[in-house]
């Protein structure tokens with residue numbers, strides 16, 4: 001199947017239309033950015049790895065009753081997805097304090113969070129994806145009050161499934177980012193990707209705070225062995241049956 005026209009190019013993916021107006025083709029790139037694209041690089045093989053991990057996790061979630069945009073992968077770095085209207089929101093779920101939460105609150109890295117925090121960020125590169133309050137989100141009409149409840153509930157349900165799954169892979173799911181859309185019937189659909197680019201994943205067999213990192217923090221913080229870590233996540237994910 002040949003891609004028709006590019007409709008969107010993001011930092012890590014390109015979206016194409018297909019001959020079916022309800023289906024889009026996502027191309028996963030090896031390009032990596034961090035800190036709102038102030039840091040740029042390439043992670044060899046990342047496109048194929050993230051495509052494979054995402055498709056595995058989407059199928060796992062579908063099997064557990066979560067509607068996702070995933071259809072199939074025509075090539076190793078391409079995913080066919082259902083067309084949805086994306087909420088301009090990044091839904092972040094945190095089980096353990098890390099990253100911007102520690103920077104903004106002073107909480108110690110590794111502080112356990114239960115129940116998980118569910119946070120909403122405004123997906124807007126020009127503004128640096130700011131953290132939203134519930135009132136701001138509703139005032140800006142980025143979602144209705146009902147959709148906000150739905151997004152929170154879906155994020156928590158996905159977290160429960162993924163936490164158990166990654167635990168079985170010998171990996172701690174520290175935090176992750178989700179994006180959602182609505183289909184033509186206004187039904188909530190999980191979209192985008194779930195990969196080491198969008199999750200913090202710590203190797204449960206390592207206690208060293210740098211050695212345990214298996215995600216994009218290796219790239220953000222120049223920890224080295226980025227490709228190897230992504231490969232490791234893929235191998236462990238594929239070893240678990242959906």
Ligand code: TMP
Nearest residue numbers: 098099100101175176177197198199200
């Ligand atoms: P943060 O601690 O930087 O706010 O990131 C929280 C989680 O969200 C982490 O798993 C990385 C992911 N994330 C993205 O997927 N895209 C982004 O642009 C950012 C800032 C974070």
